[in-house]
Amino acid sequence: MFEQLQETITRQISAFLSQQEIPAAPIDWKWIPFAGQWGIATSFFQAASLEARQGSHIPVGERAQQIATQVAEHLGTPEGISKVEAVRGYLNLTFSPSSFARQVIETVQREGLLFGKGQLTGKRIMVEYSQPNTHKAFHVGHLRNVVLGSAVCNILEWAGNEVIRANYIGDIGLHVIKWLWCYLKYHNGEQPPEDRVRWIGEIYVQASRYYEEDPAVEPEVRALFARWDRRDPDIVSLWEKTRQWSLEAFEQIYQLLGVHFDRFYFESDVEDSGKEIVRTLIKKGLACDERPEGSVYIPLDEFSGTKDKYRVLVILRSDGTSLYATKDLSLAIQKFEEYQLDQSIYIVDVRQSLYLQQIFKTLELLGYSWAKQCYHLAYEIVTLPGNVTIASRDGAVVLLEDLVAEATSRALEIVQTKNPEISQQQQLAVAHAVALGAIRYSMLSRDSSKVVTFDWDAALDFNGQAAPYIQYAAVRANSILRKAGEIPAKWQVPSELQPVEITLIDLISRVPQEIQKSARDIKPLVLSTHVYELARAFNDFYNQCPVLQADPEVRGFRLQLVAASRQAIRNLLSILGIETPDIM
RNA sequence: GCCCCAGUAGCUCAAUGGACAGAGCACCGGACUUCUAAUCCGAUGGUUGAGCGUUCGAGUCGCUCCUGGGGCACCA
Numbered sequence: 001m002f003e004q005l006q007e008t009i010t011r012q013i014s015a016f017l018s019q020q021e022i023p024a025a026p027i028d029w030k031w032i033p034f035a036g037q038w039g040i041a042t043s044f045f046q047a048a049s050l051e052a053r054q055g056s057h058i059p060v061g062e063r064a065q066q067i068a069t070q071v072a073e074h075l076g077t078p079e080g081i082s083k084v085e086a087v088r089g090y091l092n093l094t095f096s097p098s099s100f101a102r103q104v105i106e107t108v109q110r111e112g113l114l115f116g117k118g119q120l121t122g123k124r125i126m127v128e129y130s131q132p133n134t135h136k137a138f139h140v141g142h143l144r145n146v147v148l149g150s151a152v153c154n155i156l157e158w159a160g161n162e163v164i165r166a167n168y169i170g171d172i173g174l175h176v177i178k179w180l181w182c183y184l185k186y187h188n189g190e191q192p193p194e195d196r197v198r199w200i201g202e203i204y205v206q207a208s209r210y211y212e213e214d215p216a217v218e219p220e221v222r223a224l225f226a227r228w229d230r231r232d233p234d235i236v237s238l239w240e241k242t243r244q245w246s247l248e249a250f251e252q253i254y255q256l257l258g259v260h261f262d263r264f265y266f267e268s269d270v271e272d273s274g275k276e277i278v279r280t281l282i283k284k285g286l287a288c289d290e291r292p293e294g295s296v297y298i299p300l301d302e303f304s305g306t307k308d309k310y311r312v313l314v315i316l317r318s319d320g321t322s323l324y325a326t327k328d329l330s331l332a333i334q335k336f337e338e339y340q341l342d343q344s345i346y347i348v349d350v351r352q353s354l355y356l357q358q359i360f361k362t363l364e365l366l367g368y369s370w371a372k373q374c375y376h377l378a379y380e381i382v383t384l385p386g387n388v389t390i391a392s393r394d395g396a397v398v399l400l401e402d403l404v405a406e407a408t409s410r411a412l413e414i415v416q417t418k419n420p421e422i423s424q425q426q427q428l429a430v431a432h433a434v435a436l437g438a439i440r441y442s443m444l445s446r447d448s449s450k451v452v453t454f455d456w457d458a459a460l461d462f463n464g465q466a467a468p469y470i471q472y473a474a475v476r477a478n479s480i481l482r483k484a485g486e487i488p489a490k491w492q493v494p495s496e497l498q499p500v501e502i503t504l505i506d507l508i509s510r511v512p513q514e515i516q517k518s519a520r521d522i523k524p525l526v527l528s529t530h531v532y533e534l535a536r537a538f539n540d541f542y543n544q545c546p547v548l549q550a551d552p553e554v555r556g557f558r559l560q561l562v563a564a565s566r567q568a569i570r571n572l573l574s575i576l577g578i579e580t581p582d583i584m
Numbered sequence: 585g586c587c588c589c590a591g592u593a594g595c596u597c598a599a600u601g602g603a604c605a606g607a608g609c610a611c612c613g614g615a616c617u618u619c620u621a622a623u624c625c626g627a628u629g630g631u632u633g634a635g636c637g638u639u640c641g642a643g644u645c646g647c648u649c650c651u652g653g654g655g656c657a658c659c660a
Binding site: 028030032033034041043045046048049052059060061063064087088089090131133170173174175267294295296297307308309311312313314315316317318319321323324325350351352353354355378380381383387411414415418419434445446447449450451453455458461462463464465466468469471472473475476477479480481482483484517520521525529532533536539540542543544546547548549562583584 | 585586587588589590596597598599600602603604607608609618619620622623624625639640641652653654655656657658659660
């Protein structure tokens, strides 16, 4: 919001420094890091350090302060700046309240629901996320992926990119055949009950148990796999029917979570084209074919002159059946051919880091120039207390719907006591927004490189740094605006602003840059932190500054500030995929 | 053996190489006749795993260790 001013002042400083024959060091502006102050700052340590290297004997800190003082004197007080100060080697420029407060509030007002949205970049980015396996349960371990992926999509979109949300469904493989075997043997003819996800998951648990415990099962499953491989119509039709059950269950979950996809890919669709690529690789001499004794593989280290880095990637089983890699190679190519992507992001957990590096390297060896535009966003997994990995096959899972149901019921209890006058339906809607917000926020408010230990109490804690706190701030703002009725169109920035007001406006003004930063680093955490700080600043303001009862000249301004705060919070929450209720 | 990630307050986590390392939870003490207390205020709490190095400046970068987690040819 202040780019122009920054540039002008940067030019003035550079000119002054060169005139004074002070070494040119890059001037980069940062926010003044102290609460209740707003403005930009830069330091002169680098320039002073360069001088020292050229033989000056003044200590760097002291010299930096000298330069800062000189610059401050030279600048005077530029338009839009109320105070210029040299402090401990830093030059601090404080914004003047009247012009900037107005500018910030008017910008939010003008842009409304789009406040914070960046200029179009012209870049097209595909984000592949969720990637569930059919015939398995959908549990809290999968939740992190969906929450992270959908937030990343929104962030990239808000930063000005075109985003294609892709999902890659694992609809075939040994796990599916195991499930079909179990269904045929123990559940034949059954129709899925209402609680479909659980039912599907339970059959999978049963299948896995028999498969592991009874050695007689494996040959039966293999035989079934062979039938599928030669497209036995009975098996194919059973596969199609049961696969559809899973897909419908996923759709329910996606609706519950409020996420959507633009493009679905299926493993079963890229299998044949994958095998075709394997043939090409063999023909080009890039893959070693040791069938039938061994597999088809690529000695990646050998080809890229590395040692123990890329290892070996097996791309086809010795019996000629496909592997995950077979299909992923094909999928990557299809994505770029279909959409001419500028970037292809894979949201996949950290355990597959080496594997995805192998895929990207293979694509490079195949000569695809876009291989370098593939990016793996690795996130750490969700474990159960005691460092227990969540595994669909042993059934020790927390189902997503159970989590949502429990969270909603706890939220509903609070809503009912606080808002007894609204309809049950409204109460439920609010509880739902709060529950899902809390769940999503807890996943987004820690770095993706950190392991999440799922804990019921922590997941259902609505206090402190959590979505309900942020939502509540917006609700309070909403309440003030509702009681105020019409917001006066004419208003003035008071001559004196409270420190909390300054902090609040400051945080609102940074929203666009925070969105850019969040996109640049692909870190939703940047926004989850910022929106929390915004909410906290608003709560401070709420407690310290009366709005409705304020003097008329202050009242108009504060109402505007309340409206801008609500908008900023609402926009950030929506990027994170969190609803902002009107009441709580 | 090799590679990747994490290690910050009692616990869970923040911190574009910059100013005094910040929040929440927990604990202790306060604030509802007020625009909703799902809130706020105050107190307590730190050798940023250890050690060298680079730098004017290191939680952040480099090296060597320690601890924990993960990965390393026919699972996905």
